[in-house]
């Protein structure tokens with residue numbers, strides 16, 4: 001029996017495009033209620049790992065379990081049911097530009113529920129309020145800022161009350177303040193809705209702000225070098241690529257600078 005606190009289990013996962021192995025032998029658990037960060041440098045395979053967790057790509061070998069069910073052992077119908085409990089905000093998770101924010105959020109509700117038009121309308125307002133966009137129902141994506149668009153995309157990902165929310169590079173293209181607001185929103189969602197959140201990011205300020213657990217993917221060795229709370233890893237790890245990643249100077253801001261100063265030499 002699998003420990004019920006484990007929400008997602010990745011076991012001996014090897015990911016490949018054709019013969020080209022992106023990452024091999026990944027084994028880690030994502031616990032219920034974690035904000036789990038998939039971290040690593042550009043091109044190491046973070047988005048590819050996310051695609052494996054949401055059933056878009058089949059493992060070359062190894063297994064992915066959601067709530068104890070092997071995603072690739074179950075029937076296609078069961079896989080669909082399992083994945084309906086997952087909300088996803090893609091890296092370029094653009095909203096439909098010809099639709100208002102409310103219409104964008106309504107899409108998954110129209111597709112997967114039998115709710116009336118009025119109920120869907122009410123739910124859309126509720127979801128937009130959840131991400132701080134109450135009153136913006138009738139706005140078009142082009143009429144709001146980049147940070148607001150990301151929040152609207154998050155509202156759409158949350159439309160069906162997912163048990164697990166997957167977010168790929170939430171702060172890509174955002175200024176530091178919008179990026180921080182989005183981090184705070186993710187923390188708020190975890191605390192208020194107890195959603196398990198899986199975030200792909202290489203941004204240090206975000207990693208230290210939101211992560212309760214993580215996995216570090218290394219591009220050179222093409223495997224994971226560590227899993228754990230990044231703040232603890234920062235103080236405990238002896239692994240050179242991870243130390244280098246977590247103490248990069250170029251993406252430091254005052255928040256993470258403090259962390260580096262506390263690091264034992």
Ligand SMILES: Nc1ncnc2c1ncn2[C@@H]1O[C@H](COP(=O)(O)OP(=O)(O)O)[C@@H](O)[C@H]1O
Pocket residue numbers: 017022040041042043044045046047048049
């Ligand atoms: N559809 C694909 N076909 C072949 N190779 C791909 C595909 N998508 C990504 N890759 C390659 O896989 C590696 C990891 O990509 P990706 O998961 O997007 O990295 P990250 O998200 O960490 O930046 C890169 O070398 C990339 O070129």
Ligand SMILES: [Mg+2]
Pocket residue numbers: 046047048091169200
């Ligand atoms: Mg990526």
